[in-house]
Amino acid sequence: MNESVKLKLRKLPKALAELSHSNQFLKMSAFSAYLICGLLVTLLFYQAIKPTAVLTLAPDASYYQEAPKPDPKVEIERALREYLKYRYNWNPKTVSAQVGKAGDFILSSTKRAFDGSMQNVIRFSVDKIVAQRAYPVEIRVDLKKSVAVIEGDRITSIQGLKAAGDLRLELGFESGPRTEQNPWGVYISKEKEYQQ
Numbered sequence: 001m002n003e004s005v006k007l008k009l010r011k012l013p014k015a016l017a018e019l020s021h022s023n024q025f026l027k028m029s030a031f032s033a034y035l036i037c038g039l040l041v042t043l044l045f046y047q048a049i050k051p052t053a054v055l056t057l058a059p060d061a062s063y064y065q066e067a068p069k070p071d072p073k074v075e076i077e078r079a080l081r082e083y084l085k086y087r088y089n090w091n092p093k094t095v096s097a098q099v100g101k102a103g104d105f106i107l108s109s110t111k112r113a114f115d116g117s118m119q120n121v122i123r124f125s126v127d128k129i130v131a132q133r134a135y136p137v138e139i140r141v142d143l144k145k146s147v148a149v150i151e152g153d154r155i156t157s158i159q160g161l162k163a164a165g166d167l168r169l170e171l172g173f174e175s176g177p178r179t180e181q182n183p184w185g186v187y188i189s190k191e192k193e194y195q196q
Contacts, residue, residue, distance in 0.1 A: 079184035088134030104181035168194040
């Protein structure tokens with residue numbers, strides 16, 4: 001009987017070694033799973049607090065590079081030049097269309113008054129065969145007062161007789177919705193012309 005007990009005791013170290021080896025494998029597997037889980041939770045928190053990235057894409061799905069933000073004064077000046085191109089450059093044939101395009105730059109609350117005054121301009125241009133061209137030389141934009149002072153030259157033709165004069169305007173402007181006709185979203189709220 002002693003011999004059988006000795007045989008079982010001899011197998012005990014081997015059984016403990018196998019058990020210890022299998023426990024080490026489980027410990028290492030559990031440690032690896034915890035480590036991976038910790039890394040994923042850390043990555044999740046990093047992604048959650050990171051600011052969102054906005055990708056601007058062209059119609060052909062290509063990526064637009066980030067461009068510096070435009071200067072507001074320059075953008076307002078561009079909008080005002082576009083307005084002047086329509087409002088002060090016309091002849092009897094194009095006056096109605098040009099004034100209509102200029103109306104896209106007028107604040108909605110003053111649009112009715114603008115349309116009324118432009119009807120007189122259209123009628124005068126067609127009846128007296130008057131044409132006008134304006135060449136703005138300097139546009140000074142004051143963002144605090146929302147006013148732009150425009151100085152330049154104006155050529156007026158009445159029944160073929162041409163006269164050159166100064167153009168001096170003060171335009172009040174406001175921002176509004178951007179449209180296809182007015183992509184700057186700059187709207188004229190008041191217009192004052194100075195005679196010299």
